[in-house]
Amino acid sequence: MISHTSLQWQSSDWQSILQTAIRDSAELLQAVGVPQSSLDTITGETAGFAVLAPRPFVARMEYGNPKDPLLLQVLALQEEIAPNAVGTTDPLEEQRFTPVPGIIHKYFGRVLLMTAGTCAVNCRYCFRRHNDYAQNILTPARLNEALTYLRSQRDITEVILSGGDPLLTSDRKLSELVAELEAIPHIQRLRIHTRLPIVIPQRITTELCQRLGQSRFQVTLVVHCNHPKELDVEVGLAMAQLKAQGITLLNQTVLLKNINNCAATLETLSVELFKIGVLPYYLHTLDPVQGAAHFAQPMGDSKQLHQTLQARLPGYLVPKLVSEIPGGASKTLIY
Structure with a gap:
């Protein structure tokens, strides 16, 4: 609760x-x-x-x-x-999908723009915990190169602000970036992936909400919440401000052993998110990043857990169980 x-x-x-x-x-x-x-x-x-x-x-x-x-x-x-710890430093092989610094282009029609090189919280299971952000952080010169790439790829209709956490960017700089993207006619949607509204909900300022609400883009904000205990009154107030501006709110969760690999916990999470206007979106299996193997659980257990959620919740409250396979055309659905 x-x-x-x-x-x-x-x-x-x-x-x-x-x-x-x-x-x-x-x-x-x-x-x-x-x-x-x-x-x-x-x-x-x-x-x-x-x-x-x-x-x-x-x-x-x-x-x-x-x-x-x-x-x-x-x-x-x-x-x-631990000596027997498994995993790699680039589990999603993002380096090979980086056409210019600051851009990750894995899927048709959408790209990630690496807006910030740090986060407000260091989650121990982070799949980018070994990333050399210095090589991709958007300096003014790199931003120009990234924008040039976006202008040249006319099939791109959605830009996803990622990082690090893009909301570590100030309201002023974020507004300037959104304006640059709005000037590219073929981009129709803006998505922001962030954990800040969960860990520091005070980041959701009036200025930020108004700027996103005034954008010509359809704006979606995807938060990252793993456990119902992460939700409190302040998080609810932050979500209410965003929702008042017509911003679509989604959540993605990482399935973590001894943290949330329990049907009752995930069921409560979905229900509590919905109460504050956030729809469950993805339930990710753990990416095989070096240093996080102790959070992994067998795939069979993950499937069984998801089936239990499907039996307990209405369909719109059941997040899609997915894995990300390098080189895939999309996230891989797990049934």
Whole structure:
């Protein structure tokens, strides 16, 4: 159920909240009252992927619970660097679908524009945790090159802002980018993939909502929420502001062992998302990224779990169970 635990952050602006995010495993455990002896942790630096957890997100964790599903998504554990850990640094082979820096063009008619090189939270299962964003971040010169590419590819009808998290871009710069895209006639839709409205809902400002609402594009915002405990009053208010501007709201979830691989948890998530105007979209199987194998579960279990969801929920609340296979023409549906 939606809680009130993050109301303490109501008066803070999102940039200040980001600056005070927790960036160390020991500090994170102390903040949630979990002894370091309860979990075999490592520092983010040792893992090669720093700990980063905004305090509004941390405030939703159950104090004293070392198995809290929000905590385990962001805490660096020894399992990430186990000798028998499997996975690759580029599980989706995105490098071979990068025609120019900042663009990933895998599917017909739509492209990803890598708008930011960092996130507001470092999820330990992130499939881009090893990505060298410095090679693709949109400097002014690279943005011009990316826009030139978009103008030349007249079959592109949708641009997806991704990263990193595109909403780490300021309202002013984001507005300027949207205006550049609006000037390309064959682009009809804008999609934004972001976790910020979940982990720092204060990022959804009046200015941002109004700019997206005024766009000539059909705008879709896809949030990333994995567990019903991630939803609170502030998240609901953020979604309401976006919805008031006519923005389509969807959610994608990653299926994670010991986090949300439970039919009751996913059923509650779908119901709670719908209450705040967000439709379930995708339920992703884990991408085989190096350092995240401990989150994976057998495919057979995933199929059975999804079948249970289909039996319990109306069709519009059942996210599509998908995997992403490099070189595929789309996401691969799993039945």
